[in-house]
Amino acid sequence: MRQLALFFFSTIVLFSCNNSTTKSSVKKDSVFTTSSIPTKQVIQNGESIERYANGVIKMQGMMKDGKRDGLWKSFYDNGSPWSETTFADGKKNGKTTTWYSNDQKRYEGFYTNDKEFGVWTFWNEKGKVTNIKNCNN
Numbered sequence: 001m002r003q004l005a006l007f008f009f010s011t012i013v014l015f016s017c018n019n020s021t022t023k024s025s026v027k028k029d030s031v032f033t034t035s036s037i038p039t040k041q042v043i044q045n046g047e048s049i050e051r052y053a054n055g056v057i058k059m060q061g062m063m064k065d066g067k068r069d070g071l072w073k074s075f076y077d078n079g080s081p082w083s084e085t086t087f088a089d090g091k092k093n094g095k096t097t098t099w100y101s102n103d104q105k106r107y108e109g110f111y112t113n114d115k116e117f118g119v120w121t122f123w124n125e126k127g128k129v130t131n132i133k134n135c136n137n
Contacts, residue, residue, distance in 0.1 A: 052077045061087070076101050085111075100125045109135070 049060045056079050061072030067090030074082040080103055086094030092111035100106050104127045109120030116135035124130050 064089075066090075109133075 043063045044066045045063055047060065048063050050058045052058050054077060056077055057073075057075055058077070059072065059074045061068055062070045068087035069089065071084060071086050073084050076082050078101075080101065081099050083096065083098040085092055085096040088094070091114045093113060095108070095110055097108045098106040102125060104125055105121075105123045107120060107122045109116060110118045118135060120133045120135060121129060122131040122133070
């Protein structure tokens with residue numbers, strides 16, 4: 001069930017914000033990467049908010065010229081944080097953090113132009129560090 005939730009997260013949260021098609025896949029003890037799902041209608045400029053059927057915000061962030069820009073946040077359907085990722089000109093640039101549904105951190109690291117960079121830390125659902133990886137791209 002956790003793997004299914006993790007796959008769902010990767011396909012919803014990390015899709016491209018243009019009118020093309022993108023994909024998602026997951027690497028064990030690593031970071032989500034993009035791959036093939038159709039995107040929805042894109043807001044060109046301004047705040048983009050997607051909600052669950054119960055009204056809780058699923059994902060929100062700013063768009064600039066049809067691309068993600070600034071901090072994007074995703075939430076579980078109970079309102080708990082799922083992820084926060086910083087974008088610039090549609091690319092992941094800056095800090096990213098994800099959490100398990102029990103509010104424990106899952107992983108945290110940095111991106112530079114959509115590439116993992118620097119130290120990435122991974123935790124298990126009980127809050128114990130399980131892996132530290134240095135990504136020098």
